[in-house]
Amino acid sequence: MAAATAPRYDPRVHPLSNIDTWIFDLDNTLYPASCNLFAQIDNHMGRFIMDLLAVDAAEARRIQKGFFHAHGMTLRGLMTEHGVDPHEFLAKVHDIDVSVVEHDAALVDALARLPGRKLVFTNADVPYAVRVLDRLGLADSFEAIHDVHAMDYQPKPAAAAYAQLCAVHGIEPTRAIFFEDMARNLAPAKAIGMTTVWIDNGSEQGPAVEGGFIDYRIVDLGPWLTEIVGELRA
Numbered sequence: 001m002a003a004a005t006a007p008r009y010d011p012r013v014h015p016l017s018n019i020d021t022w023i024f025d026l027d028n029t030l031y032p033a034s035c036n037l038f039a040q041i042d043n044h045m046g047r048f049i050m051d052l053l054a055v056d057a058a059e060a061r062r063i064q065k066g067f068f069h070a071h072g073m074t075l076r077g078l079m080t081e082h083g084v085d086p087h088e089f090l091a092k093v094h095d096i097d098v099s100v101v102e103h104d105a106a107l108v109d110a111l112a113r114l115p116g117r118k119l120v121f122t123n124a125d126v127p128y129a130v131r132v133l134d135r136l137g138l139a140d141s142f143e144a145i146h147d148v149h150a151m152d153y154q155p156k157p158a159a160a161a162y163a164q165l166c167a168v169h170g171i172e173p174t175r176a177i178f179f180e181d182m183a184r185n186l187a188p189a190k191a192i193g194m195t196t197v198w199i200d201n202g203s204e205q206g207p208a209v210e211g212g213f214i215d216y217r218i219v220d221l222g223p224w225l226t227e228i229v230g231e232l233r234a
Helices: 037-053 057-071 074-082 086-093 105-113 126-136 159-169 183-191 221-232
Strands: 021-024 117-121 144-146 176-180 195-199 216-218
Touching (some): 037 057, 037 086, 074 086, 105 221, 117 159, 144 159, 176 183, 183 195, 216 221
Parallel strands (some): 021 117, 021 176, 117 144
16 A cells, blocks of 8 residues: 655644635735835826815825725725715726836746635725736736725725635635735734734835734745745745
């Protein structure tokens, strides 16, 4: 009788050996914050608010950032307080030049070798996410993109967004890991049992959240994943 097959890695050795679902934010997480796509998006948001409310640029920015901090994203505030159509808003603010995002061969390779499921969890929408993933070379790297429409416009960090993500995609939180550049968006993930990774790359942060909800703090996703893949497959 043939000998039993040995496990691929020893769960006693690596703290991430139990992870079977890898969940990634999109903006400033899968690509470097230095691409500065949000400068373009911010400009479009400002113009949208100026036109909608007939205010100047300074007041539009105050409103925009107020909604961002209070609701997790500007769109949620505009929908709640001004009845803005989300499809119209997202089409306008995401009409940007994504050519500044470069193909990331190392990240493509690391994700391809990473054991388990991979998903994108973003407050943006699918059409925009697809454009960015195409630029990175990651168009075929993810099982699904769970976007703001799928969240019923209750974006991160609303707890309902995380519960819905898990319900829709059959995710067991204690076997999942979530990567995010906005630290406060990790708190709800940790609260339901996910392992959390903060991409601390200088991107804009919302209001501070207290608590030990960050398991790993890294600067650059690609090299870190490459190292983890090597450890898990050793």
